[in-house]
Amino acid sequence: MGSSRDAFRILLRIAFRNLSASRVRTIIIGLIVLTGSLLVVLGTSALASIDQGMRTSVQGSLGGHLQVYNAASPDPLELYGGLRGESVLEPIVDFARVKEVLSKVKNVKMVVPMGIDQAMVATGSVIDIALERLRSDVRRLEAGEEDPVLLESYRAHLSHVRRIVSLLKDDLSHARVIVDLQGREAAERKAEWADLTRAASDEFWDGFDRDRYGALEFLENKIAKLSMENAFTFLRYVGTDVDQFFEAFPLAEIAEGEMIPRGHRGILVGKQYAEEWLKLKNARRLDQIEERRARGKKIARDEDLQRWVKENGSGKKEILLQLDPVKAEEVAALLRRGLKAPEGEDLEALMGRLFDTTDRDFDEKYQLFYEVVAPRIRLYSINVGDLITIKAPSKSGYFSSVNVKVYGFIQFRHVEKSGIAGMMSVLDLMSFRDLYGYMTKDKAEEIAAIKKSAGAKEIERDQAEAELFGEGSASLLGGDTRQTRIDESKILGGPRARAVDLSTRVYSPAEIEHGVALNAALILDDPGRLARTQKDVQRASDEAGLGLKVLDWETASGVVGQFVIMLRIVLFVALFIFFVVALVIINNAMVMATLQRVKEIGTMRAIGAQRRFVLLMLLVETVTVGLVFGLLGAALGGLTVAVVRAAGGIPATSDMLNFLFAGPALFPTLGLGAVVSSLVSVVLVSVLSGFYPALLAMRVTPVEAMATEE
Amino acid sequence: MAIVSVRDVSKSYMLGKTVVPALRGVTLDIDRGEFLSIAGPSGSGKTTLLNLIGCVDTATSGTVLVGEKDTRRLTERQLTDLRLHTIGFIFQSFNLVQVLSVFQNVEFPLLLQGSLARREREKRVMDLLEAVGIGGYRRHRPSELSGGQRQRVAVARALVTRPALVLADEPTANLDSQTGGTIIDLMKEMNHRDGTTFIFSTHDPKVMSHASAVIRIADGQLVGREELNGTGD
Numbered sequence: 001m002g003s004s005r006d007a008f009r010i011l012l013r014i015a016f017r018n019l020s021a022s023r024v025r026t027i028i029i030g031l032i033v034l035t036g037s038l039l040v041v042l043g044t045s046a047l048a049s050i051d052q053g054m055r056t057s058v059q060g061s062l063g064g065h066l067q068v069y070n071a072a073s074p075d076p077l078e079l080y081g082g083l084r085g086e087s088v089l090e091p092i093v094d095f096a097r098v099k100e101v102l103s104k105v106k107n108v109k110m111v112v113p114m115g116i117d118q119a120m121v122a123t124g125s126v127i128d129i130a131l132e133r134l135r136s137d138v139r140r141l142e143a144g145e146e147d148p149v150l151l152e153s154y155r156a157h158l159s160h161v162r163r164i165v166s167l168l169k170d171d172l173s174h175a176r177v178i179v180d181l182q183g184r185e186a187a188e189r190k191a192e193w194a195d196l197t198r199a200a201s202d203e204f205w206d207g208f209d210r211d212r213y214g215a216l217e218f219l220e221n222k223i224a225k226l227s228m229e230n231a232f233t234f235l236r237y238v239g240t241d242v243d244q245f246f247e248a249f250p251l252a253e254i255a256e257g258e259m260i261p262r263g264h265r266g267i268l269v270g271k272q273y274a275e276e277w278l279k280l281k282n283a284r285r286l287d288q289i290e291e292r293r294a295r296g297k298k299i300a301r302d303e304d305l306q307r308w309v310k311e312n313g314s315g316k317k318e319i320l321l322q323l324d325p326v327k328a329e330e331v332a333a334l335l336r337r338g339l340k341a342p343e344g345e346d347l348e349a350l351m352g353r354l355f356d357t358t359d360r361d362f363d364e365k366y367q368l369f370y371e372v373v374a375p376r377i378r379l380y381s382i383n384v385g386d387l388i389t390i391k392a393p394s395k396s397g398y399f400s401s402v403n404v405k406v407y408g409f410i411q412f413r414h415v416e417k418s419g420i421a422g423m424m425s426v427l428d429l430m431s432f433r434d435l436y437g438y439m440t441k442d443k444a445e446e447i448a449a450i451k452k453s454a455g456a457k458e459i460e461r462d463q464a465e466a467e468l469f470g471e472g473s474a475s476l477l478g479g480d481t482r483q484t485r486i487d488e489s490k491i492l493g494g495p496r497a498r499a500v501d502l503s504t505r506v507y508s509p510a511e512i513e514h515g516v517a518l519n520a521a522l523i524l525d526d527p528g529r530l531a532r533t534q535k536d537v538q539r540a541s542d543e544a545g546l547g548l549k550v551l552d553w554e555t556a557s558g559v560v561g562q563f564v565i566m567l568r569i570v571l572f573v574a575l576f577i578f579f580v581v582a583l584v585i586i587n588n589a590m591v592m593a594t595l596q597r598v599k600e601i602g603t604m605r606a607i608g609a610q611r612r613f614v615l616l617m618l619l620v621e622t623v624t625v626g627l628v629f630g631l632l633g634a635a636l637g638g639l640t641v642a643v644v645r646a647a648g649g650i651p652a653t654s655d656m657l658n659f660l661f662a663g664p665a666l667f668p669t670l671g672l673g674a675v676v677s678s679l680v681s682v683v684l685v686s687v688l689s690g691f692y693p694a695l696l697a698m699r700v701t702p703v704e705a706m707a708t709e710e
Numbered sequence: 711m712a713i714v715s716v717r718d719v720s721k722s723y724m725l726g727k728t729v730v731p732a733l734r735g736v737t738l739d740i741d742r743g744e745f746l747s748i749a750g751p752s753g754s755g756k757t758t759l760l761n762l763i764g765c766v767d768t769a770t771s772g773t774v775l776v777g778e779k780d781t782r783r784l785t786e787r788q789l790t791d792l793r794l795h796t797i798g799f800i801f802q803s804f805n806l807v808q809v810l811s812v813f814q815n816v817e818f819p820l821l822l823q824g825s826l827a828r829r830e831r832e833k834r835v836m837d838l839l840e841a842v843g844i845g846g847y848r849r850h851r852p853s854e855l856s857g858g859q860r861q862r863v864a865v866a867r868a869l870v871t872r873p874a875l876v877l878a879d880e881p882t883a884n885l886d887s888q889t890g891g892t893i894i895d896l897m898k899e900m901n902h903r904d905g906t907t908f909i910f911s912t913h914d915p916k917v918m919s920h921a922s923a924v925i926r927i928a929d930g931q932l933v934g935r936e937e938l939n940g941t942g943d
Contacts, residue, residue, distance in 0.1 A: 009821065608790055706801065
C-alpha cells in the first residue's frame with residue numbers, strides 16, 4: 001500500500017537524520033558494536049582454525065574418525081592421556097573378531113588395533129656402556145684372540161673406563177664435603193669411597209691384566225652404581241599393527257631410520273620425545289637457545305636463555321665422561337683452534353669456553369659444537385639400530401619386559417614439535433601384548449620350555465604348603481645346594497637366544513590380529529557421515545555382542561578435546577559478558593535519547609503517526625547502527641585475519657598449542673560462519689538493546705506535545 | 711452543523727493521591743468555519759479542553775463528538791487516524807521535527823496519509839509554503855529560522871492535509887506581539903480562504919480580538935460566549 005511505503009520512507013529519513021544529528025552517541029554505540037563484531041569474527045575464526053587444526057592433529061596422528069574400546073572399562077578412553085595418567089581399560093580380547101564385524105559396517109574403511117601405555121626404557125649410563133665394550137674385548141682376549149686391532153681397541157676402552165673412574169672420583173670428592181660422615185649411612189659411604197679410591201689407583205690398573213674378569217666385576221658391581229646418571233626413562237607408546245597404522249594415519253612419517261619390516265617386532269621412537277628426553281641435555285639446550293633466538297629472543301635479555309647457558313656450563317661433565325682419551329685429544333685440538341684459545345688450555349676449560357656463549361658468538365659456537373663435539377659422542381641415549389629393553393607393570397602386577405629393535409624415529413607431519421603427538425612411540429602389537437601381560441602363544445611356549453628345563457612342577461594353590469614343606473619336600477630343596485659355580489654362558493644364553501629369535505621372527509597378519517588390543521581406531525570412507533556411522537558401528541557391536549563403546553575422535557582425545565571445549569566456553573562466556581555490557585550501555589544511551597525526544601515523538605503522535613511508526617523508527621535507528629558498524633567490525637576482523645596470516649600466523653608457544661594448531665603457527669581462516677554469526681549477534685544485541693527504549697517511545701502520548709517547556 | 715460537539719464533559723487528573731478537576735461539566739458546540747478563541751487565565755482548563763477536542767486525550771465523563779464521531783468509542787488507532795485526516799495542530803512552541811527541513815516538516819503529515827502522488831504532494835506543500843510566506847526557506851532547518859518563521863511552518867503543516875479543524879494552543883505565546891499578530895492574521899486568512907474551522911487558546915486580549923467569537927472559561931467551567939466582529943480593532 002502506498003501509505004505505508006511513504007510512511008516508511010519518512011520513518012527511515014528521520015531515523016537516519018537522528019543518527020547523524022547525534023553523532024557522538026552514534027559513534028560511541030557504533031564503536032561498541034564494532035568491537036563486538038570484531039571480537040566475534042576474530043574469536044570464531046581462531047576457534048574454527050583451532051578446531052580444524054585439532055581435527056588434523058587428532059585424526060591424522062592417533063584418533064582416526066571413531067574409536068572403540070571395551071565398554072566394561074572402568075575409565076573412559078583418553079588417547080593422549082588423562083589428568084590422572086593412563087586410562088585403565090579392559091582389553092578387547094579378540095581383535096580379529098572386532099575387525100571382522102566392524103569392517104562390514106557401511107562407511108568403515110579401516111579398523112586399526114591399538115594399545116596405549118607407558119613403559120620404562122633402560123637407556124644405559126655412560127659407564128655401563130664403556131664397561132660393556134670393555135667386557136666384550138676382554139671376552140675375546142680371554143678366548144685367546146691376538147688380533148692387534150683388538151688389542152688397540154682394548155687399550156682405548158681400558159683408558160676410557162679409567163678416565164671415567166677418575167672423573168667420577170673428582171665428582172664424588174666434591175660431594176663428600178657435604179655428606180654427613182657421622183650419619184646412619186656413614187659406614188656405607190666410607191666403603192664406597194674406599195672402593196673408588198682403589199679403582200682410581202695406579203696399582204689397580206697396573207694389575208688389571210692379571211685378573212681381567214675379577215677387575216671387571218669389581219668395576220661393574222662396586223663402581224658403576226656410584227654413577228648418578230639416570231639409566232632409564234619413561235616412554236609412551238601405542239602398540240599397533242604398524243603397517244596398518246601408517247596406512248591409516250597419513251601424517252605419520254619416518255624422521256630417521258627405516259620402517260619396521262612387515263610383520264616384525266620393533267619400535268619407532270617418537271622424534272620429539274627423543275629430542276626432549278633422549279638427547280644429550282647440553283645439545284638439547286643449545287637447540288632450544290637456537291630456536292628461541294630464531295624467534296627474536298636474545299640471551300642478553302631472556303632469563304630462560306641465560307639459565308640454559310649457565311646449565312650448559314655445569315653440564316659439560318656429561319660430555320667429558322663420554323670421550324675416551326683419543327677422542328678427547330681430538331676434540332681439544334679442534335676446539336682450541338675453533339675458539340682461538342691459548343695453547344695448553346685443557347679440555348674442561350675449552351668446553352667451558354664453548355658453552356659460555358653470548359648473542360655475539362652463539363651461532364659460531366653452535367656450529368662448532370655440532371661439527372666437532374656432536375659426531376664424537378652419543379648424542380641420543382637411544383639410537384636407531386639399538387636393541388632396547390622396555391619394561392612395564394603387566395596386567396598380573398609383575399613387571400614384564402621385552403627387547404625390541406629401534407628401527408627409526410617417527411614424527412607426525414605438521415605437528416612435529418607437538419609434545420602430544422610427538423611424544424608417542426609406535427610399537428609392534430606382539431611386543432605390546434607381551435608388555436601388557438596377556439598370554440601370547442610365544443610366551444606360553446617359552447614358559448613351558450622353562451618349566452621343563454627347570455623341572456618345575458605345577459601345583460594347586462591350596463596344596464602348595466604341603467608340596468613345599470611336607471613329606472617329599474627334601475628332594476625338592478636338595479637340588480641346588482651343592483652347586484656353587486654359576487654357569488654364565490647357560491644363564492646368558494637363555495634370554496639372549498629368545499631375544500634374537502623373536503626379533504627376527506615374522507608374524508602373519510592373522511597372528512597379529514588374533515589377540516588382545518585395548519582400543520581400535522576406525523577410519524571412514526566419508527568422514528562427513530561420522531555421526532551416522534558411529535550409530536551404525538554401535539549397533540553392529542551390540543548385535544554381535546562385542547560389548548564395545550564407540551566414541552568420536554574428539555571425545556576420545558580426552559583432555560585435549562576438553563581443552564578445545566574449554567576454549568570454546570571461555571570465548572563464548574567472554575563474548576556473552578561483552579554483549580551483556582554492550583546491551584546495557586546501548587540500552588541506556590537509547591533510553592536517554594528517547595527521553596530527550598519525548599516532545600518530538602508526542603508531536604508526531606498528535607499529527608497522526610501511529611504507535612508502530614514510532615516503535616519502528618526507534619528500532620531502525622539501533623538496528624542501522626548495529627548493521628553498519630557490525631559490518632565494519634566484521635570487515636576489520638577479516639582484515640586482521642589477513643594481516644595475521646601475512647605476518648606468519650599466531651605462533652604456537654607451547655606443545656599443546658602446537659598440537660591444537662596442527663603446526664608451529666595458527667593461521668586463522670575467515671569463514672562465512674564467522675561473519676554471519678558476528679552480524680547476527682550484533683543485530684540481535686542492537687534489537688534487544690533498542691527494544692526497551694522503543695517501547696518507551698511508543699508509550700509517549702500525544703499530550704506530551706502540548707506540554708509547555710519551562 | 712457543528713463540527714465539534716462537547717456534551718457535559720468533565721476531566722480530572724490524579725496529582726499524587728488527590729483528584730484535581732480540570733474541566734467540570736462543559737457543554738459546547740462549534741460550527742464549521744468558526745474562528746474561535748478560548749480565553750481564560752492559566753490553569754483554567756483551556757489546554758485540557760483543546761486536548762479533548764483534538765482527540766489527544768479522553769474525557770473522564772461526558773461525550774466529545776468530532777466530525778460527528780464519538781471519540782470515546784474510538785480505539786487509539788482510530789483516534790490517531792482521525793487526528794491525521796481531520797485535525798491540524800499548531801503548538802505554542804512550534805514543535806517542528808528538528809532533523810527535517812521546512813519542506814519535509816510540512817510534507818510529513820501527507821506522507822503519513824500516503825494518499826497523494828509525489829508531484830501532487832510537492833505542489834501542495836510548495837503552494838502552502840508560498841501562501842504562508844516562507845517559500846524561499848524550503849530547504850532550511852527549523853533551527854535556522856526565527857520564531858515567527860517557525861510558526862508559519864507549523865501553520866502550513868497543520869493545514870497541508872486540508873483538515874476540517876485546526877487547533878492552536880497559545881500559538882502566539884512564544885512570539886513578540888507584532889509577529890504574533892501576523893500569525894493570527896495568517897490563520898484568519900486561511901480561515902477565510904478554505905473555510906477551515908480554527909480554535910485557538912490565548913490569554914492575550916489583543917489576539918483574542920481577532921476571533922469571530924470568544925469562549926471564556928474559568929475554574930474548568932464555561933463562563934460565557936461572546937460574538938465579535940473579528941476585525942481585531
